[in-house]
Amino acid sequence: MLTRRLLTSDWGGTFVLGLLVAMLIAVPIANLVVPPDSPYYLSSYWVALLGKFLTFALLALAIDLIWGYAGILSLGHGAFFGLGGYAMGMYLTRQIGDQGVYGHPVLPDFMVFLSYEELPWFWLGFDMFWFALLMAMLVPGLLALVFGWLAFRSRVSGVYFAIITQALVFALMLAFFRNEMGFGGNNGLTDFKDILGFPVQARETRVALFLASGIAVILGYLACRYIVTSRFGRVLIAVRDAEDRTRFSGYRVDHYKLWVFVFSAVLAGIAGALYVPQVGIINPGEFSPIRSIEAVLWVAVGGRGSLFGAIVGAFAVNGAKTWFTVAYPMFWLFALGALFVLVTLFLPRGIVGLFRRRREGES
C-alpha cells in the first residue's frame, strides 16, 4: 500500500533507487570479496569516495525537498550539514581518548594546546554515540526552527531568504574559525581513530559507513517522497506555485514552510554526520558560502522538483569534479562554470528533465 503510493508513477525514482540498491550490494563485494588483482576489485579509496557522494546526495535531497516542492531556496544548507558534521566530529574526537599527540585522557589535542583546564560544557556527552547522533539532528533542527520561525513569520521569501541564509552560513563560518569557540578553530577536528570501537580507517568500517550512507539516502528518499505525496506535500506545492492564494484559502503557509524546512535541516545534519567519518575531517570550510551554493547547483543540474534528480545531480557533478580534477585540473572550473550556464539556459529541469515526459508545474 505504502510502497504503491511512494513508487507508483515515479519510474525515475524507482530506477534510481534500484541503482542505489545495486550499488550497495556490488560495492562491498567488489571491495571485500573480490581479490585485489582482479579487474573488478574496488579499492577502499573508491568506497570512501562513493560514500561521500552518497552523503552529498542526501544533502541534495534535503535541498530539493524545500526548493523543488516548497519554493524555499536556501543558500545556507551547508550550515546544517556542517553542524551535523561537527556533532559527529566531536564524538570522534572524544573517541581519540589518550591516543592523541599529548595523550591527555579527556581533552582533545587542540584544547591541551590552547591550555584548557577542563572540557567545555557543550562538549559533555559527546563521548556517547547516541548522544552525538541525536545532536547531529537536534542542533540543525533547532537552528532551522528558530531561523525559519523568524523568517517565515515575517514572510521573508525568495531572493531575500536566499541572501539571509548566506549571511547565516557566513556568520557560522566566521564563528567556527575563532579558536575561542572551542571547536578547533581553523584546523577543525581531525585525526580520528575509532568509531563505535572500530578503527575509522579499516576497510570494513569504510564499507559499513558506505552502507549506512546508502541506507540513509534510500530512507531519506522514501521519507521525502512520503511527504510530497501526502496532503502536506500538496499544500507545499500550492505554496510554491501560489503562496498568496494558498494563504487566502486558509492555510497557515508559514507553518508548512517551517516544518518542511526543519525536516530538511535534520536530513542535512544526518548527511553531515555521515560525511565526517568518511572524509576524516571537519573544519569551518564546510560553512563557506560557496559550498552551500554548490550544493544547490547539484540539485539544479540534476533537476529540481523530482527528488531523485537531486541524487542524480549530486553524483553527476561530484563525479565529474573528481574526474576533472584528476585528468584536467586546469579546466575543471571552466567545465563546471559552463555546465551551470548551459543547464540554466537549456535544461531548466536538469538532467532528469531530459527523460521526464510527465509535465509538472514550475515556478
Place this chain on the structure above:
Amino acid sequence: MIRSDTSPLRQRFRRTPSLLTGFLLLLALTAAAADAPEESPGHGPAEPQAEAADQPSVDTLIRELPAGNFNDRRRVAEALAEAGDPRVPEILAALADGRLLATGDDPPRIVIRDADDREAGTDAISGETVAAEVVADARRVPVHNPLRNALRSLEAVASVADARPERRIRSLSRLIRDGVDDDLVPFLEERLETEDDPQARDLLKTLLAVTYLETGDEDARLEAVATLRESLLPEARRAVAAAAAEDPDERVREAAMEAVEHAESRIRFFRFTEDLFFGLSAGSVLLLAAIGLAITFGVMGVINMAHGELIMIGAYTTWFIQTLIPGALSTSILLAIPAAFVVAGLVGIAMERGVIQFLYGRPLETLLATFGISLILQQAVRTLFSPLNRPVSSPEWLSGSLNINPVLSLTWSRIYIFVFAIMVFVALILVMKKTSLGLKVRAVAQNRPMARALGVRTGWVDALTFGLGAGLAGVAGVALSQLTNVGPNMGQAYIIDSFMVVVFGGVGNLWGTFVGAMGLGVMTKFIEPHVGAVLAKIIVLIFIILFIQKRPRGLFPKKGRAAEN
C-alpha cells in the same frame, strides 16, 4: 619628581647654563689657543664681547673639540649646543657616532666622515667636501659612553635652535619625550622669546610647562597646569596626572584634576571621531563594492554572483596598466579608472547578451548562471596570469597620514577612498537622474512593457544597464587594488558583503545602498574595539538577519524589477 641638587649632570649644566657662560668659556679657550684663532679667511679678528654667537667663535669652538680630555670635550659640546648654529647638531651627532675626525694640523681641520662611505667626508666648518687622503689621515675624535649619552641630548638641545622649523619641532618632541634638566630652562625661555613657528612654540611651551610642573613654585605650577590643559601629548598628560595625584599644593592638585578630566573628555571625543572616520572609510569600501550590485541586482533584479569577479577584473586592469607604464604610478592609477570601467563594462555587456537576457523574471536562475560565469572568470584569470597574487603599488600620495593632533591621525589612503566613493556615487546618481540613459533605465525597471510600448529599446537598455553596473564594479576594483591583495579569489571576499549592503539598504534604491553601506561600516567599527573584528562581523550579520525579519524590503523599500511579487 624633583631632582637632587647634587647630581653631577646638574652641576655641569650649572657651569654653562646660558650663552653668556658659554661665551666666557670660549674666551678662556681662545686665549689658550691664541696662536691661530682666526684661520678661516673672511673673518676678522675676534671681538669677543660683540660676537658672542657669531661664526668665528663657533668655528673656534668646533676646532677645540679634539683638544683636552673627555670633560673638556663635553664642555665645548655644551657651549656648542647652545650656540644656535645650524651646523652643530650634525657635528655632535657625528661625534657621538665616532665619525668626527681631526687632522694633525694646527689648528686641526675638523672633518665629518660620511655615514655610508668611509672614504668620503666633509669639512665640519665650511661644509666643503674633503679629499679622500685627508679623511684617511685624520684621526677619530675619541668619545666614551657617558659623553656619548650626553651628546645625544645636547644634539636635541642644539636642534632646538636650528634654523629649520621641522628640525626644531622634531627635537622639541624628543626633549618632551626624554625630559629635560631644569638647568636648561633659562635657555629654553630665551628660545621662547624668539621662536616664531607656531607649532614649535606650542611644543616649547609644553616642554617648559612640564618642567615647571616638576620644579617651579606654586604659581608657576598652576600656570603650567593651565598651559598643559589643552595638550594631548601623552607626556604632558602624564605630567598633569602626576601633579593631580601628588602635588603638595591643594590648588594645583585640583586644577590638575580638572585638567585631566578635560583632556580625557577631549580624548573621548577624538577617539569617537576616529571610530567614526574608520567606520565611514569601511563604509566607503562597502559602498564601492556594492554600488555596481545596486544596479545589477537592485535595479535589474539579477542575482549577480559574478559581481566579485567584475571587481577583480577592475583590479587586474589596474595591475596591467601599471606594468604597461612602470614608474608613472599616479598616471597609471588615474588611467586605470576609465580603463577598468570599460573593461569590466564590456565583460558585463557580454554576460548580459550571452546569458542573462534569457533569464529575466527568473532571479534564482540568474544566480546559478552567474555563479557559473564567476567560476569561469576566476579560472580564466588564473590561467591567463597566474594563481598567485599580483603586486599593485600605490602612489606616494596615498601613503602616510594626516596628523590632526597626538591622538587623532587619519590615513590618506582612507581619506582618498572615502572621497572617491562619494564621487563615484554622485556620478552614478547624476547618470541615473540627469541623462537619457538613466531615464530609460528607470522606465524599464518600473514598467517594462510600457517602456517598450513607448519606443524604448529595452534589450539595448538592459545591456547598457548591466554594463554600467559591471563597469562600476570595475572602478571599485581599482580602489580596492590599493587596499588588498589582487588575486583570482579577491572577488569572493566582497560578494557577501555587497549583497548584505544592497539588501539592508533596500533593493532598487541607490540612496538605500549609500546609507546601508555607511551604516554597516560605522556599526562594525564601533563594535570592533569591544569584541574584536571577527565577532563584530558576526554581530553585524546577525543584526542584518534580524533586521530583514523586521523590514523584509530593507531600509528604503522601493518598487523595481528586483522586487519580486
